[in-house]
Amino acid sequence: MKYGHFDDSKKEYVITSPKTPLPWINYLGCESFFSLISNTGGGYSFYKDAKLLRLTRYRYNNVPYDNNGRYFYIKDNGVTWNPGWQPTQTELDSYACRHGLGYTIFESSKNDLAASVTAFVPIGDNCEINKLTLKNNASTEKNIDIFSYIEFCLWNAVDDSSNFQRNLNTGEMEIEPGVIYHKTEYRERRNHYAVYAVNAPVAGFDTDRDTFLGAYRSPSDPEVVEKGAATNKIASGWSPCGSFQLKASLKPGEEVTYVFVLGYIENDKNDKWEALNVVNKKKAHEMLDRYKTTEQADAAFKALCDYWDNLLGKYTLETEDDKLCRMVNIWNQYQCMVTFNMSRSASYYESGMGRGMGFRDSSQDLLGFVHLIPDKARERIIDIASTQFEDGSAYHQYQPLTKTGNMDIGSGFNDDPLWLIAGTSAYIRETGDFSILDEMVPFDNKTELAKPLMEHLRRSFNFFDNAKGPHKLTLIGRADWNDCLNLNCFSDTPGESFQTTGPSEGPVAESVFIAGMYVKYGNEYADLCEHIGLNDEAGEVRAKLA
């Protein structure tokens, strides 16, 4: 069974059936605003941190697969369908999903009506844009109702999916013509809100999920869509959503385009309000003004494409092997950049609720993108090193929003310190920028404990002076590179974490993998010492490794 193919000329992967065995997803966003988007329009958006600042609600491991996304219901002559097939699952006459570099395009048709949705996060802005175009290919006029739909997450994805006693009571909205503001907790503990808008006069809106869907219904058959009339209800508590109803009359051959924006707006603490309980919308209006017209949206899309062309233009392999070129020149570099952008903090398997950025992961990922974005690689090294402890060990993960170590996971993964040497060494070999070693970097995120980065590397290496086991090999701690070698798989304590060093094996278990790293990156550390004239130290290091 074939579900799609590569289109190398456009640097796209084209999926030709919505019914892939599992959702096949793309990642939108290159800076601070990110979205996951599947080949049926599923997924969610977040600002910097998939756990703490999630804009839209997604349901992992749900049935049907891949519940919730940015959906458009097209109601044409009594038939309701979606350009991405889900959630109505109405059979389409044609369907294509083009996962490109930082964007995804749907091209579908039903009963001589063609729909195209271009979804992307523009460079330099904190929003996802959905450009929807409908074209009447029939020989008679069509009168169409369009309903958009997203469901808001109440920001903290963990609370959102567990603390119902609280979160069913907190939802708050504001409305302007064609603009929905989701401002839950803005008054109490947040200086940010979400804005959802369309650049055309609307026939109505909905903001209360249960009203829009109807009792015991789902996004597969919303009651409002069935009835064909938005309710203009403003949600208070329960589950806030965003939906616009638009009406289009299209003559044969005529087309219409709408630009939808889902944005994240942060206000200065002292500038939160424009009146009592009325959020300051200045920045939201400015954002929406940037995407008021199709031309503006198209220009932003072109800027995104130029950004990727430029980035991937830095390194090009030419061979006669198309598949090798495709892998090296497009998808491997793209994947490295996505990994830089969100580490492994959110995917369709990683729920975005727990881990944040990995110390180990982010360090080793550097090797894949240092040639593309050396400046950002430098910044990343310093962020990572800032979560190291004074003894050379490190928080295993840190929250991208706060850049502080994640206490829930804690430390004790003994490969971590050596990955810092690996990443820094790779950065210097690519850039020649030895000045990074003099950069003052905090320990444990405390600026008063800052030391030059070189001192961090020194402590990474020296950490193992006191972390060797009975065979003089490096201790594994909680895990080495392979998390599946988890030492605490066996436990008698209900609810005990899988990643805690057990009292029995913990103090003696050694890792051959870390020992190999110790030698490899110990030597790279010695090389760095020699390069900056610390020949004695280099000698001592190599003596330990001998």
Next chain:
Amino acid sequence: MKYGHFDDSKKEYVITSPKTPLPWINYLGCESFFSLISNTGGGYSFYKDAKLLRLTRYRYNNVPYDNNGRYFYIKDNGVTWNPGWQPTQTELDSYACRHGLGYTIFESSKNDLAASVTAFVPIGDNCEINKLTLKNNASTEKNIDIFSYIEFCLWNAVDDSSNFQRNLNTGEMEIEPGVIYHKTEYRERRNHYAVYAVNAPVAGFDTDRDTFLGAYRSPSDPEVVEKGAATNKIASGWSPCGSFQLKASLKPGEEVTYVFVLGYIENDKNDKWEALNVVNKKKAHEMLDRYKTTEQADAAFKALCDYWDNLLGKYTLETEDDKLCRMVNIWNQYQCMVTFNMSRSASYYESGMGRGMGFRDSSQDLLGFVHLIPDKARERIIDIASTQFEDGSAYHQYQPLTKTGNMDIGSGFNDDPLWLIAGTSAYIRETGDFSILDEMVPFDNKTELAKPLMEHLRRSFNFFDNAKGPHKLTLIGRADWNDCLNLNCFSDTPGESFQTTGPSEGPVAESVFIAGMYVKYGNEYADLCEHIGLNDEAGEVRAKLA
């Protein structure tokens, strides 16, 4: 709109439409095995602890409402329906849901086929029984396919809904004719498994959710039901489920009854296996032998009804006001018992993931059931007091499974200590059992710190010697009785808990409510002192309160 009515003669609430505005639920289980069950058959089961030992998977705040439960698909002449309406939502010819004391009965019909499901947790056993009866009321023979369906939770409800990298790879099953064993993690870190069985020859079974439902489908239209043929697939990883296919041929007027059992089995650590990687099924077989026949199931149901008749017979109010009698004699006492059984640890708003049993809640709940089950009230007081700290403060919540304080929530709710006096005092006034005050009770769950319960009460009262504010009123700490008076609603720290004492108000904020408790329960404590001859101490206490 009227959805139901009380049936006092049967001590039931009868719901006459499945489409209640929200799910209306009942609680099954009186000892260690518990289930939530809605008026459409939704809900889930757990053993002792809704977070750590959840047997079946439930999806909170999902759409359609109330996803997952114990479902029976009845396929009769091409039409598939459920006795509880969900999940197919096929319109029924008749429907009633009877929520009784510890049981729920569905009585439905469609196309002259009548179905009845009696769901209950028997006294003295760790299982939920579903007795399904089908009767052919048509004038011709019917050939019916029945498919049952549950989805297993991988025990820890938090991991189950967040750690997909791990839990999509761990599911393990074993099969016997008519019996499905869910044994995920049994080898590594558990000595318990779930068993799901039916007391009749089966036409087939399914254990892999995605196979049973089909891709992009949901319990509303399982592919296996549509095709009419179980696949006999044994799940390995992904999402284990349990489904049996049964075939029944019913002549006009004929009926058939099946007994389904979902049970929890715990084995001795040294007796886990009957062969390599084959779980020891002895206890499971013994359990299933207890519900092999309809008569056995009926006897267990009668024992449950007798249990409740006896319990509620201890106190009976007779007045001419039916509603007052109904409230006092049936539903208020029932509710108090349910609260004793599971505190507020799991409901359709409380996700069962976080809180466990509340120190405050369980103390005050005592007042409602001490006359029904004084022995268990005594045990509960000692469990609660065991989570108190030496300074008189207490863990705000504790896990029912381990009975140890919940570190995630921690302490600092200053009303807690006084509720211990309230509960103990109420227990002694009801029972006259002063011996409880001499019971040795740990502090902080550490037996080496055990002191007589009277010393716990003393420290509860004396806690406030150092916890008064600028007006000499008691400090509120993190909250008083009203959690909504939360002091930390306003926060600048991303992801900060709602229940942490802020640095600004924390040290000075006083609670008039706790001050009232201090006087009321301080005097009750002084009364206790006098009763056991501590007149000097009683005088000192009353002096502090003057």
